[in-house]
Amino acid sequence: MTGTRPNTTLPAYHAAVWDEPVVMEMGHPGRRGLVFPQAEPGVAADVRALIPAGAARAEAPALPEMSEPEVLRHYLHLSQMTLGMMGVSLFGTCTMKYNAPVSEQVAMRPQVAETHPYQPEETLQGTLELVHGFDTILRELSGMDQFVFQAGGGADAAFTNMCVMRGYWAAKGELGRRNEIVTTIQSHPCNPATAAAAGFKVVTLMVEENGYPSIEALKAALSDRTAALVLNNPDDMGIYNPEIKEWVRLAKAAGALCFYDHANFNGVMGKIRARDLGFDACMFMLHKTFGAPKGGGGPAVGAYGCTAELAPFMPGPIVAKEGDRYTLKDGAQTVGKVREFWGNVPQVLKAYAWARAMGADGIREASDISVLANNYMDKRLSEIRGLAKSNPANAMWRMEMTRWGLGPLKEETGVGTLHVQNRMTDFGIDAYWLSHEPWVVPEPFTPEAGEMYGKEDIDLWVDVLAHVCAEAYSDPEIVKTAPHNQAIRQLDGSGLDDPARWATTWRAYRRKHAKAPAKAAE
Amino acid sequence: MRENEASAHPWMANSVADLKRRMLEAVGASSIEELFHQIPEDHRFRGELRLPPSLRSEPELKRHLVRTLSKNATCEETLSFLGAGVWQHHVPAICDTVYGRTEWLTSVFGGPSSDHGRNQAWFEFGAQLGELVDMEFVGLPVYSWGCAIGHAIRMAARMTGRRKVVLAGAMDPERLSVVRTYCEPRETATHIAIVHVPHDPRTGLVDMAALKAAVGTDVAAVYFETPGYNGMIEPRAAEIAALARAAGAETIAGCDPIALGVLAPPGSFGADIAVGPTQPLGVHMNCGGGVGGYIASRDEERYAREYPTLNVSIAPTADGKHGFGLSLFHQSSYGMREEGKDWTGNSVYMWAVANAVYMSLLGPQGFREVGGLILQRAHYAAGRLAAVRCVRVPHTTGFFKEFLVDFAGTGRTVAEINRALRDHGIFGGKDVSAEGFGPMALYCVTEIHTKDDIDRLAAALEEICR
Incomplete structure (x- = not known):
């Protein structure tokens, strides 16, 4: 039926089900989770007298009152109802990596956790040395001249790029005219979004049959109004645009700058370098490619690198080496800050640790394995009924991920990608990535194997998908009503955009859904 | 190559030659190199990557990291x-214990059912912060307090159609630099002009006369902090909010949440949007990497529909239990690219879990x-x-x-x-x-x-x- 022979036995998985109340429903009046010391004699004073008239809080906040063990157990229960990477997560575009505990351990040491960015530089030489060390590693991998780690995520690095480039054009007196960013529909939404937030107009090129826009479309879009060309490559289909050097040449001929979003770096590490292809700037996501944990969405780091020509405009400070001492510096024409201080320092240290643990050979090998594993997965996926590969006209091996679609499955069974995504979690497979908007491929999903998971894990992932697709043909309801083995049943999201029903706080929930009790204890 | 480098890498299960060979056989390629044929030869980097020697042995790696970091002095010993x-x-120990749980520390985005626990913890961040700031709508945190101010000002500009903001009182130059970045330079068509009304040096507080003179009907928002950068608690917060309201401007208040057990919350003195830092709530300083910023407001469509953040809402499951999903996702940059509200992406969401633990503790x-x-x-x-x-x-x-x-x-x-x-x-x-x-x-x-x-x-x- 599925056309593929299972390589593994599917696990009889079931998530922990704690039926855990919302914390606001927990506790008992008078309970305490943490007590603070008493102010010493001589320090103790009437607190009310220390607050200016009218500035004191009138009513205590309606927070839960819990003992310390209750709090711990509550959040442990919640953590157990989070699948994360405990199963197999091949979440494409985000490059699931091993987050080594040794890095976590080191980052928790007081030499990192209990340091303040305004400490004298001589008391932070260790941190500065590692940050600078990582800067030089990224320079080698990209060919750029300088990196900065201030941006709090990939989108923030995309914003950093827009700020640097608008600063560059403003300094040349051309920002009024050069106010367009040219990008493609395959770029991550953060690229056009941050361009608009930085005050640019966005020109978006659509893709052609082969998976990327045509040179003619690019030529038509470029002009003396183009501030920058912004691209990611390979794209989320797993297609590498072979004309990228020509694109950069044409953009430069139009006077524009070129930015490389290296979100999909995992398949090309050590294989290409942004600078060699002509780009002026690029970014890497340390919480993806470089092994810092994702934390469900940060703390993250978007590492932004550029040429010496753009470096003076970078947000500061950057770490410089002077003799055998490390120091913080601002660029001569810095555009100001995108975020306070120097960035998520612990995550930079974890990325440094990852790069050192891998070494040059390990980094190249990780790319090799990622691309090999993806093509192995493609081979197996192509044998499953109901699936369609993106850009079928492009017969080449894909890079580190491939966009697939469940269009045929949906047409034949009514089971779509959201259903399959839910059902796969019943087997301990974390919900896969679909696709950014707009959906170019119907009912999309985007697996990315990466270098961490073994062949057995990849086989299990494919076997579960094959099993679920077979179910779609034999028993579509079981898929449509999934999940069945998860912490909770399927969510009814119909009220999420309804002002009468959405509730991002407990007090809004109580007001809109009057039945809800104030607290379990009351 | 040293002997341990010829062996399989401990973090890469498929770095065994036999497994590579088997996968190559399955795909029908003769070599891994062949799989890269999409990349034209003249794009390829064929040089030697000049990286420092690999430390694939954990004892070596740890020793290197610890030794290097020992050059730091800390705020524990100093x-x-x-x-x-x-x-x-003080960061309570269980904030670290909970933060470090591998299940959610390694999670990416997941689904409402499979990452239910983390989504609930995120909701509990908003639910508890809402009580502290006395407001009904709370987004997931943004990168920092400065970024939260920037987004709040942009929200107000969109809501009012005005392109001027008044910053009142002492301002941290670090945060101010971020705010300037968000308000865009003069040359862009969407630039938001910043008027800074400094504090009165005699009192350390907002100079009310100067503020009155600065706030006209062209002002999108008045932003002030209490406590301010200089630490001063602003006793005329309600007066400032009333002044802004009279001009049709939004009031954005910056408040340190650790003060809100004793100081009046922004919701009580008439702020429309509250912003502030999240680091005080159970997150280590991390050399400045511990920062995060919250955005909260009244739960009115006018505000909610301008949030750039991811917003976690409670929603029922098929069997009538509590579940959690993203509210107003479509208006984000994920949903609308350049037509979306500013932008969003990875932020400091794991710290929001530490914040939730802290508040419940x-x-x-x-x-x-x-x-x-x-x-x-x-x-x-x-x-x-x-x-x-x-x-x-x-x-x-x-x-x-x-x-x-x-x-x-x-x-x-x-x-x-x-x-x-x-x-x-x-x-x-x-x-x-x-x-x-x-x-x-x-x-x-x-x-x-x-x-x-x-x-x-x-x-x-x-x-x-x-």
């Missing part, structure tokens, strides 16, 4: 009075205690320093955890004073001499500073200023 945007508060009594203790210790410190010869404390009352200390009378620069304090094992307050305050330092005193700590600082300054 008595520190640094604040100004990132502050040394403290509860109403804990927040009252910690706020009260900070007030007492900071005021004791201000009093002790004011008594040091040649040292002046311009405002000995009316602040929360930070206050200015004036060293003009010592005949030395703040840099010199701070260098001398280092010899006493003390990090003095942030040098703000270059920020228009005169030769002053901004001292931060929190619940972690004991009377002995403060007496030690006073004694050191007495010796230095002798």
Whole structure:
């Protein structure tokens, strides 16, 4: 039926089900989770007298009152109802990596956790040395001249790029005219979004049959109004645009700058370098490619690198080496800050640790394995009924991920990608990535194997998908009503955009859904 | 190549030659190199990657990291009075325990059912913060307080159609620099003009007369902080909000949440949007990497439909239990690219979990205690320093955890004073001499500073200023 022979036995998985109340429903009046010391004699004073008239809080906040063990157990229960990477997560575009505990351990040491960015530089030489060390590693991998780690995520690095480039054009007196960013529909939404937030107009090129826009479309879009060309490559289909050097040449001929979003770096590490292809700037996501944990969405780091020509405009400070001492510096024409201080320092240290643990050979090998594993997965996926590969006209091996679609499955069974995504979690497979908007491929999903998971894990992932697709043909309801083995049943999201029903706080929930009790204890 | 480098890498299960061979056979390729044929040869980097030697052995890696970091001094072993945007508060042990749980630390995005626990923890961040700030709508946190101000101003500009913001009172140059970035330079068509009405140096508070003069019907928002950058609690917050409202402008208030067990919350004095730092709620300073920023408002469509953030809402499951999903996702940059509200992406969401733990651990009594203790210790410190010869404390009352200390009378620069304090094992307050305050330092005193700590600082300054 599925056309593929299972390589593994599917696990009889079931998530922990704690039926855990919302914390606001927990506790008992008078309970305490943490007590603070008493102010010493001589320090103790009437607190009310220390607050200016009218500035004191009138009513205590309606927070839960819990003992310390209750709090711990509550959040442990919640953590157990989070699948994360405990199963197999091949979440494409985000490059699931091993987050080594040794890095976590080191980052928790007081030499990192209990340091303040305004400490004298001589008391932070260790941190500065590692940050600078990582800067030089990224320079080698990209060919750029300088990196900065201030941006709090990939989108923030995309914003950093827009700020640097608008600063560059403003300094040349051309920002009024050069106010367009040219990008493609395959770029991550953060690229056009941050361009608009930085005050640019966005020109978006659509893709052609082969998976990327045509040179003619690019030529038509470029002009003396183009501030920058912004691209990611390979794209989320797993297609590498072979004309990228020509694109950069044409953009430069139009006077524009070129930015490389290296979100999909995992398949090309050590294989290409942004600078060699002509780009002026690029970014890497340390919480993806470089092994810092994702934390469900940060703390993250978007590492932004550029040429010496753009470096003076970078947000500061950057770490410089002077003799055998490390120091913080601002660029001569810095555009100001995108975020306070120097960035998520612990995550930079974890990325440094990852790069050192891998070494040059390990980094190249990780790319090799990622691309090999993806093509192995493609081979197996192509044998499953109901699936369609993106850009079928492009017969080449894909890079580190491939966009697939469940269009045929949906047409034949009514089971779509959201259903399959839910059902796969019943087997301990974390919900896969679909696709950014707009959906170019119907009912999309985007697996990315990466270098961490073994062949057995990849086989299990494919076997579960094959099993679920077979179910779609034999028993579509079981898929449509999934999940069945998860912490909770399927969510009814119909009220999420309804002002009468959405509730991002407990007090809004109580007001809109009057039945809800104030607290379990009351 | 050393022997251990020829073996499989401990973090890559498929780095065994046999597995590579089997996968190659399955795909029908003769070599891994063949799989890269999409990349034209003249794009390829064929040189040697000049990276430092690999440390694939964990003992070697750990030794290297620990040894390098041992060159740092910490605020644990050095008595520190640094604040100004990132502050040394007590981080309860269970914040770290919960933060470090591998299940959610490694999670990416997941689904409403499979990452249910983390989504609930995120909701509990908003639910509890909503109580602290006295507001009904809370987004997931953004990168920092400065970024939260930037987004809030842009929200107000979209809501009012006006392109001018008034910043009232003392402003941290670090945050101000971020706000300027968000308000765009003059050359862009969507530039938001910033008018800064400085504080009144006599009181340290917002200069109301100057503010009145600055707020007209072309102003999208008035932003002020309480406590302010200089630590001062703004007693006329309601008056400022009323003034903004009369001009049709939004009131954006910046509030440190750790103060809100004792200080009036922004919802109570008429703020429309509240922003502030999240680091005080159970996150280590992390050399400034611990920062995060919250955005909250009334739960009205007018506001909700301008949020750029991811917003976690409670929603029922098929069997009538609590589930959690993303509300208003379509208006984000994920949903609408350049037509979306600013942009969003990875932020500091794992710290939102630590924040949730912190708030549930403290509860109403804990927040009252910690706020009260900070007030007492900071005021004791201000009093002790004011008594040091040649040292002046311009405002000995009316602040929360930070206050200015004036060293003009010592005949030395703040840099010199701070260098001398280092010899006493003390990090003095942030040098703000270059920020228009005169030769002053901004001292931060929190619940972690004991009377002995403060007496030690006073004694050191007495010796230095002798």
